[in-house]
Amino acid sequence: xxxxxxITARLDHVAALGADALWLSPFYPSPQVDxxxxxxxxxxxxxxxxxxDDFDELLAAAHxxxxxxxxxxxxxxxxxxxxxxxxxxxxxxxxxERSRFHFVDxxxxxxxxxPNNWRSVFGGPSWTRVTEPDGTPGQWYYHLFAAEQxxxxxxxxxxxxxxxxxxxxxxxRGVDGFRIDVxxxxxxxxxxxxxxxxxxxxxxxESSAVHDVYRAFRRVxxxxxxxxxxxxxxxxxxxxxxxxxxxxxxxxxxxxxxxxAGWDGASLRAAVDESIAxxxxxxxxxxxxxxxxxxxxxxxxxxxxVTLVGDYVPDVAQERALDPEAFAxxxxxxxxxxxxxxxxxxxxxxxxxxxxxxPEVEDLPLEVLQDPAVARSGGRVRGRDGCRVPLPWSGxxxxxxxxxxxxxxxxxQPEGWASLTVxxxxxxxxxxxxxxxxxxxxxRAEPALRSGSVSWEEPGPDLLVLRRRAAAxxxxxxxxxxxxxxPVELPAGEVLVASSPVDGGMLAGxxxxxxA
Numbered sequence: 001x002x003x004x005x006x007i008t009a010r011l012d013h014v015a016a017l018g019a020d021a022l023w024l025s026p027f028y029p030s031p032q033v034d035x036x037x038x039x040x041x042x043x044x045x046x047x048x049x050x051x052x053d054d055f056d057e058l059l060a061a062a063h064x065x066x067x068x069x070x071x072x073x074x075x076x077x078x079x080x081x082x083x084x085x086x087x088x089x090x091x092x093x094x095x096x097e098r099s100r101f102h103f104v105d106x107x108x109x110x111x112x113x114x115p116n117n118w119r120s121v122f123g124g125p126s127w128t129r130v131t132e133p134d135g136t137p138g139q140w141y142y143h144l145f146a147a148e149q150x151x152x153x154x155x156x157x158x159x160x161x162x163x164x165x166x167x168x169x170x171x172x173r174g175v176d177g178f179r180i181d182v183x184x185x186x187x188x189x190x191x192x193x194x195x196x197x198x199x200x201x202x203x204x205x206e207s208s209a210v211h212d213v214y215r216a217f218r219r220v221x222x223x224x225x226x227x228x229x230x231x232x233x234x235x236x237x238x239x240x241x242x243x244x245x246x247x248x249x250x251x252x253x254x255x256x257x258x259x260x261a262g263w264d265g266a267s268l269r270a271a272v273d274e275s276i277a278x279x280x281x282x283x284x285x286x287x288x289x290x291x292x293x294x295x296x297x298x299x300x301x302x303x304x305x306v307t308l309v310g311d312y313v314p315d316v317a318q319e320r321a322l323d324p325e326a327f328a329x330x331x332x333x334x335x336x337x338x339x340x341x342x343x344x345x346x347x348x349x350x351x352x353x354x355x356x357x358x359p360e361v362e363d364l365p366l367e368v369l370q371d372p373a374v375a376r377s378g379g380r381v382r383g384r385d386g387c388r389v390p391l392p393w394s395g396x397x398x399x400x401x402x403x404x405x406x407x408x409x410x411x412x413q414p415e416g417w418a419s420l421t422v423x424x425x426x427x428x429x430x431x432x433x434x435x436x437x438x439x440x441x442x443x444r445a446e447p448a449l450r451s452g453s454v455s456w457e458e459p460g461p462d463l464l465v466l467r468r469r470a471a472a473x474x475x476x477x478x479x480x481x482x483x484x485x486x487p488v489e490l491p492a493g494e495v496l497v498a499s500s501p502v503d504g505g506m507l508a509g510x511x512x513x514x515x516a
Contacts, residue, residue, distance in 0.1 A: 211243065339512035351387075
C-alpha cells in the first residue's frame with residue numbers, strides 16, 4: 001500500500017516535477033473497505049501507513065521543499081466501525097446516537113422492505129437493515145456508497161460541531177488545506193421519495209443547507225494564517241458548482257469537464273469557455289483535471305476513444321489492455337492534453353502517475369480487485385482499481401522500487417511498465433516526465449499561463465488556438481492543439497514547449513505547442 005514515510009522519501013520527485021502542493025488520499029484508521037474512504041477515526045493515522053509523528057515529518061519535509069499539503073476530508077459518511085455508528089446500532093430506535101445517521105423504519109407490514117428504492121453508487125440498494133439490541137430485525141440505515149459506509153445526518157448539529165473539531169485538529173498541525181470528498185452530497189431529501197431510476201434526491205442548489213456547512217468550514221479555515229485552502233469534489237453542472245465557490249464558501253472545486261470531454265475539439269473548447277464563465281461569476285479560480293483516482297487513466301481513455309459515463313464508472317472495456325497502436329495514440333493525445341491542461345488560468349491537478357503516462361491496468365485478475373463496486377455488482381463492474389496500481393519508480397521488474405524486491409504490492413504492476421519507470425524516463429528528454437517538467441517550468445515562468453485572459457482564434461473545431469494574455473506583466477502566448485491525425489502549419493512564433501517535435505514549422509497530428 002505504501003506509507004507516509006514512503007511519500008516523504010519521494011517528495012523530491014514531486015518538487016522536481018514543478019508541483020506546488022500535494023494531495024494525500026485518506027491515511028486515517030480504517031477497515032479499508034473503500035481504500036480508506038471508510039474512516040473509523042478522523043484524527044489519527046492508520047498503523048499500516050505510520051504514525052502522527054510520521055505525518056508531521058512528511059508535512060515538515062514538504063514545507064521545506066516549498067510544497068503545501070492538502071489532505072482528504074470525508075464528511076458524507078464514515079466507517080461502520082466508527083465509534084459513533086457502533087454506538088448507534090447498540091443504542092436502538094429513537095436514541096440520540098442514531099440521530100447522527102439516517103436510521104429509518106422499513107416499509108411493509110413488518111418493516112422488511114427498504115424505506116425507498118434508492119440505489120448505491122457501488123451497486124445494489126442504498127439501505128442495510130440492522131439487528132436491534134434485543135435481537136429482532138430492526139431499522140434500516142442509508143449509505144450512498146457501500147454498506148460499510150453509513151451516511152451522516154447533517155441535519156443533526158452535532159455533525160458540524162464534530163467536523164469543525166476535526167478541521168482544527170489538522171489545521172493546528174499545519175495542514176495547508178483539504179480535498180473534500182463527495183462534498184455536494186451531504187444533504188438528502190429525508191422524505192425519502194421513490195425515484196424513477198432509483199437515483200437519490202440530493203439538493204445542491206443555492207438554497208440547499210449544504211452551503212451552510214461550507215460557510216461554517218470557511219469560517220474555521222479563515223481563523224488560520226497562511227492562505228489555507230479547500231477544494232470540493234462535485235460532478236454537478238458548472239452553475240451548481242459555482243454556488244459552492246461564492247466568496248464565503250470554498251476556494252476551489254474539481255472541474256471534471258475535461259474528463260468528460262474526451263478528444264473532441266468542440267467539447268474541449270466549450271469546457272474551457274463555460275467553466276471559466278461560471279467561476280468568474282462568483283470570482284473563483286477554475287480548476288483543470290484529466291485524471292484522478294476514480295476515473296480510467298487518460299492514456300487509455302484517449303487511446304480507446306471513450307468518454308466518462310457518470311462520475312465513477314467509466315465506459316471502457318476492461319477485459320483487455322490497449323493494443324500497441326491504441327496505446328501510442330492515447331499517449332500522443334495525453335501528451336497534447338498535458339500542454340492544454342497546464343496552459344489555462346487557475347489550478348491544475350496532476351494525478352500520481354499521470355506524469356509518467358501510465359495507462360489503465362485493464363487486465364487485473366478478478367481475484368485481486370478490491371473496489372467495493374466489484375463485489376456489489378457481482379463482478380459485472382470492475383471498478384477503479386485499474387487506475388490505482390502502485391507507481392513504477394525504478395528497475396526492470398515489479399515492484400519497480402515501490403516496495404522491497406519481490407514484495408507483492410496491494411495491486412500487481414504490469415511487467416510492461418519497465419519502460420515507464422521514473423528512472424527510465426529521467427534519462428529520456430523525450431519522455432512524458434520530461435514533458436511535464438518542461439510545461440510546469442514554463443507555467444511557473446510565464447504569468448500568461450497562470451492567470452489572465454483566454455480568447456480563441458478561429459481556424460476550426462479540430463485545431464484549437466488559444467491566445468493567453470497576461471493580466472499584468474509578461475508576454476502574450478498562444479497555445480495550439482491539433483486534434484487531427486495530420487500535420488498542420490503553425491502560426492509564426494517561437495516554440496516554447498511542444499508535445500511532439502516541430503519540424504519545418506509543422507505541428508504533428510494529435511499534438512500541442514506553446515508559442516511566444
